[in-house]
Amino acid sequence: MANEIQENEKILDVKNLRISFRTDGGTVKAVRGISFSLYRGRTLAIVGESGSGKSVTSKAILGILAENKIVEDGQILYDGKDLLQIGEDQFSKIRGVKISMIFQDPLSSLNPIMIVGKQLTEAMVLKHKADKKEANHVLKKFDHYLNEADHAAFEEFTAAKDKEGFDLSTYDVLFEEATDLSVEAQKTAIGEILPKLQEIYDTEFQKEVIDFNKAYNLLKPLFPALKKCELGIATNPDNTIAVFPIQAKNYQEAAKDSLKHQKLLEKNLAKYHVNDFFDLPAGVRAKSRETIVSQVEHSNHFKNALTELINHLNDLLGRSPKDIKALAKGMNKAYGEALLLSKSELSAKEAKERAIKMLADVGINEPERRYNQYPFELSGGMRQRIVIAIALCSSPEILICDEPTTALDVTIQSQILELINRLKKEKNLSIVFITHDLGVVANMADDIAVMYAGKIVEQGSATDIFYDPRHPYTWALLGSVPDLNTKEKLNAIPGTPPNMLLPPRGDAFAPRNKDALEIDTLYQPPFFQISPTHRAATWNLHPEAEEVQAPKLVISRIKAALKAHPEFTPKADNMKNSVLNYIKEDKGNE
Numbered sequence: 001m002a003n004e005i006q007e008n009e010k011i012l013d014v015k016n017l018r019i020s021f022r023t024d025g026g027t028v029k030a031v032r033g034i035s036f037s038l039y040r041g042r043t044l045a046i047v048g049e050s051g052s053g054k055s056v057t058s059k060a061i062l063g064i065l066a067e068n069k070i071v072e073d074g075q076i077l078y079d080g081k082d083l084l085q086i087g088e089d090q091f092s093k094i095r096g097v098k099i100s101m102i103f104q105d106p107l108s109s110l111n112p113i114m115i116v117g118k119q120l121t122e123a124m125v126l127k128h129k130a131d132k133k134e135a136n137h138v139l140k141k142f143d144h145y146l147n148e149a150d151h152a153a154f155e156e157f158t159a160a161k162d163k164e165g166f167d168l169s170t171y172d173v174l175f176e177e178a179t180d181l182s183v184e185a186q187k188t189a190i191g192e193i194l195p196k197l198q199e200i201y202d203t204e205f206q207k208e209v210i211d212f213n214k215a216y217n218l219l220k221p222l223f224p225a226l227k228k229c230e231l232g233i234a235t236n237p238d239n240t241i242a243v244f245p246i247q248a249k250n251y252q253e254a255a256k257d258s259l260k261h262q263k264l265l266e267k268n269l270a271k272y273h274v275n276d277f278f279d280l281p282a283g284v285r286a287k288s289r290e291t292i293v294s295q296v297e298h299s300n301h302f303k304n305a306l307t308e309l310i311n312h313l314n315d316l317l318g319r320s321p322k323d324i325k326a327l328a329k330g331m332n333k334a335y336g337e338a339l340l341l342s343k344s345e346l347s348a349k350e351a352k353e354r355a356i357k358m359l360a361d362v363g364i365n366e367p368e369r370r371y372n373q374y375p376f377e378l379s380g381g382m383r384q385r386i387v388i389a390i391a392l393c394s395s396p397e398i399l400i401c402d403e404p405t406t407a408l409d410v411t412i413q414s415q416i417l418e419l420i421n422r423l424k425k426e427k428n429l430s431i432v433f434i435t436h437d438l439g440v441v442a443n444m445a446d447d448i449a450v451m452y453a454g455k456i457v458e459q460g461s462a463t464d465i466f467y468d469p470r471h472p473y474t475w476a477l478l479g480s481v482p483d484l485n486t487k488e489k490l491n492a493i494p495g496t497p498p499n500m501l502l503p504p505r506g507d508a509f510a511p512r513n514k515d516a517l518e519i520d521t522l523y524q525p526p527f528f529q530i531s532p533t534h535r536a537a538t539w540n541l542h543p544e545a546e547e548v549q550a551p552k553l554v555i556s557r558i559k560a561a562l563k564a565h566p567e568f569t570p571k572a573d574n575m576k577n578s579v580l581n582y583i584k585e586d587k588g589n590e
């Protein structure tokens with residue numbers, strides 16, 4: 001079992017998701033305000049009985065809810081976007097690409113009349129095409145940036161890359177320069193000049209036509225500091241110098257203008273045999289400046305550029321030093337990868353070789369032979385392996401597994417779980433694993449959300465849920481998991497889940513809870529925090545509620561498990577209703 005939640009990166013953040021469905025019988029309230037986070041590289045299990053809203057949740061993440069849906073509320077944040085708000089064109093770049101899925105029935109995901117190898121290579125070719133398009137897009141952006149920002153360096157880089165094929169090290173040098181100065185020093189410099197720039201902007205740059213001489217004199221003292229921040233500097237024929245972030249579009253514009261000015265000026269200075277702009281005949285002076293770009297236009301460029309500069313500096317200040325370094329490194333890497341990708345071709349032969357390797361990767365024996373078989377010729381476990389291979393063709397970040405092993409028998413089931421676990425580690429996947437069986441996720445989940453009647457009733461690390469469960473529904477789920485060692489008979493959860501057309505007023509689990517309190521029938525319980533990683537929504541945790549113990553079966557199982565694995569003892573700040581509390585008190589009686 002995995003460690004406690006660390007403050008690592010949230011890759012998916014679901015906030016107050018509320019989904020209903022329009023039906024002839026009324027509105028089905030399928031998901032009633034749930035919030036959870038998926039962290040990078042971790043597996044989140046969503047566990048609950050049939051009808052609790054697990055699949056509706058996963059379909060919402062994938063944007064494949066049925067037509068009669070009503071998205072009542074909430075956000076699904078991924079990669080800076082709210083998946084509930086984006087259009088289908090954007091979603092098609094995410095679904096099956098960044099977020100892949102596998103479902104319970106592998107046959108429904110496979111084409112019955114196509115050999116499995118072809119289904120894999122088709123997925124690869126599609127992915128390859130999409131990647132190439134994206135790579136070219138990235139390259140264009142970079143080229144533009146490099147071209148404008150540092151022409152000489154870019155030329156050198158292009159020459160080197162054409163001569164030797166692509167060499168990342170050349171590129172490294174290019175960007176290392178940008179991070180030469182310690183990031184802290186850059187930040188200090190930025191912190192000093194930012195207020196000054198803002199002041200100059202607020203005073204001098206508000207006029208329709210900027211007095212460049214005045215602006216220059218104001219900006220001049222800041223140049224050394226700006227240079228330290230790797231900012232571009234454009235000189236102008238009228239002795240003004242403009243300073244811009246090297247990435248800013250307006251810098252490029254202004255720099256181009258400057259260059260034109262500069263050339264014209266140089267020509268004129270030579271032609272008139274003078275050294276100074278102000279020694280030029282008035283008419284020529286005016287021409288050098290105004291015929292190319294009007295003063296107002298020029299002023300506007302500078303205004304925009306300074307605004308961008310200020311924004312850019314603010315942005316840099318907001319980043320951590322590590323971030324700034326990572327930014328340069330990331331750019332570096334992205335360029336290298338994009339370049340390689342834009343040139344790569346995927347031949348039919350190569351695709352086949354890769355497909356065969358993928359089949360072997362997902363544990364299919366005799367992959368060459370399997371490549372040519374149809375789905376119906378394979379066992380259920382093998383089909384599910386192929387579905388997994390196809391899902392991974394796009395190198396997704398997130399894999400959603402909705403009951404992927406329910407249709408398989410127990411031994412095959414554990415092999416598929418092992419496979420998913422291995423692939424998760426190898427490919428640093430973040431997984432949402434949906435199941436009605438807590439037992440299935442014992443060796444899979446890092447974090448667990450227990451769902452009942454469209455709500456999350458308990459949430460915590462796997463250690464919290466397995467070793468210190470607090471909600472009577474979680475107890476019931478744990479009690480219904482068969483014990484593999486003792487072949488103990490499982491206790492079915494008495495009663496049935498509520499009708500979601502008319503969900504109960506208070507705690508939806510109350511009618512099935514023998515310890516239910518009066519308040520349960522009146523008010524929804526809020527979440528009670530048990531530890532920083534663990535919370536549960538049951539009135540039994542209210543400080544004034546009488547303490548209720550977990551069922552004996554659950555306690556004895558946890559006791560046995562803790563004896564074997566004391567390292568899994570969870571940390572609980574709130575001991576009310578804790579199984580651990582009971583076990584501690586009970587120690588003397590053993």
Ligand SMILES: Nc1ncnc2c1ncn2[C@@H]1O[C@H](COP(=O)(O)OP(=O)(O)OP(=O)(O)O)[C@@H](O)[C@H]1O
Nearest residue numbers: 021028030049050051052053054055056066436500
């Ligand atoms: N298109 C729909 N129209 C009407 N009701 C729907 C629709 N889709 C789902 N529901 C209802 O939403 C509720 C939650 O369904 P969901 O499929 O999420 O359950 P689940 O937790 O995945 O259950 P299972 O374990 O059976 O797969 C159920 O009451 C279901 O009947």
Ligand SMILES: [Mg+2]
Nearest residue numbers: 054055056402
């Ligand atoms: Mg389901």
